Amino acid sequence: MILIKKIGIISTVIFAxxxxxxxxxxxxxxxxxxxxxxxxxxxxxxFAGEETPLKLSDVRERLDRELLINxxxxxxxxxxxxxxxxxFPVIEPILKKNGIPDDFKYLAVIxxxxxxxxxxxxxxxxxxxxxxxxxxKGMEVTDNVDERYHLEKSTEAACSYFLKAKAKxxxxxxxxxxxxxxxxxxxxxxxxxxxxxxxxxxxTEETSRYVFRILTLKEIMKNPVKYGFTVLPGExxxxxxxxxxxxxxxxxxxxxxxxxxxxxxxxxKLHNPxxxxxxxxxxxxxxxxxxxxxKGY
Numbered sequence: 144m145i146l147i148k149k150i151g152i153i154s155t156v157i158f159a160x161x162x163x164x165x166x167x168x169x170x171x172x173x174x175x176x177x178x179x180x181x182x183x184x185x186x187x188x189x190f191a192g193e194e195t196p197l198k199l200s201d202v203r204e205r206l207d208r209e210l211l212i213n214x215x216x217x218x219x220x221x222x223x224x225x226x227x228x229x230x231f232p233v234i235e236p237i238l239k240k241n242g243i244p245d246d247f248k249y250l251a252v253i254x255x256x257x258x259x260x261x262x263x264x265x266x267x268x269x270x271x272x273x274x275x276x277x278x279x280k281g282m283e284v285t286d287n288v289d290e291r292y293h294l295e296k297s298t299e300a301a302c303s304y305f306l307k308a309k310a311k312x313x314x315x316x317x318x319x320x321x322x323x324x325x326x327x328x329x330x331x332x333x334x335x336x337x338x339x340x341x342x343x344x345x346x347t348e349e350t351s352r353y354v355f356r357i358l359t360l361k362e363i364m365k366n367p368v369k370y371g372f373t374v375l376p377g378e379x380x381x382x383x384x385x386x387x388x389x390x391x392x393x394x395x396x397x398x399x400x401x402x403x404x405x406x407x408x409x410x411x412k413l414h415n416p417x418x419x420x421x422x423x424x425x426x427x428x429x430x431x432x433x434x435x436x437x438k439g440y
Contacts, residue, residue, distance in 0.1 A: 192315070193315055205352065231248055312329070329344075387434055392428070396422060397422055
């Protein structure tokens with residue numbers, strides 16, 4: 144009897160806790176429902192100054208889908224907000240210098256979640272470059288050094304792509320879509336369908352969602368509280384101050400090199416993920432810049 148009572152008490156506590164969680168969740172959703180769709184659905188939206196035609200029913204529905212998915216993907220959305228505090232200050236000035244609209248930073252968010260992701264197809268880094276495309280854009284891609292993991296250099300390469308795509312298609316929205324669908328693939332559909340506007344084209348499932356995912360992350364990350372995401376300043380991931388050391392020769396032991404700089408191997412690799420091995424091979428005298436955190440690591 145004692146054992147049964149104890150089990151009953153535990154079950155009641157668990158059940159009560161479950162009710163509390165459910166009640167909190169239900170209350171949050173209930174408020175949204177009572178206030179109507181306008182509570183979360185934006186009245187106006189644009190990508191790089193190009194207006195999104197929200198009056199079109201299929202456009203509203205496609206945007207609504209991505210909004211609801213991301214509003215309810217709390218962990219990943221919060222991580223995106225936190226990581227942006229560290230990544231955007233690096234990305235933004237490079238976009239600006241190259242004449243690329245600031246909204247393209249949200250393309251990096253949907254590509255990788257602002258981490259050095261690896262896709263099954265072999266794309267890598269924050270901007271998800273394939274090896275051959277990266278090399279075409281001037282990045283070094285070897286087993287020893289892979290500059291797809293170098294945020295500044297890969298952002299410069301992405302800018303080069305966006306400028307070329309904008310010149311080809313005439314709009315930033317189409318340039319963004321082609322980053323997913325490829326310039327050749329998108330042009331093929333333009334030729335077949337005889338329309339040039341992204342919102343008028345019937346594209347593959349992934350490319351059809353692509354710009355809407357960018358728009359959604361832009362809307363939520365610019366207005367996090369509106370969508371139920373509150374991240375305090377102290378919870379953001381910060382950029383640590385660093386100094387850059389120029390190297391024009393090989394480093395046979397990166398762990399020893401790190402110790403000479405007053406840090407450890409882990410910290411060295413975290414700040415220089417483009418260094419892919421435990422040494423830097425440099426027989427040509429190429430100049431590399433290695434970042435060393437100056438404090439707070």
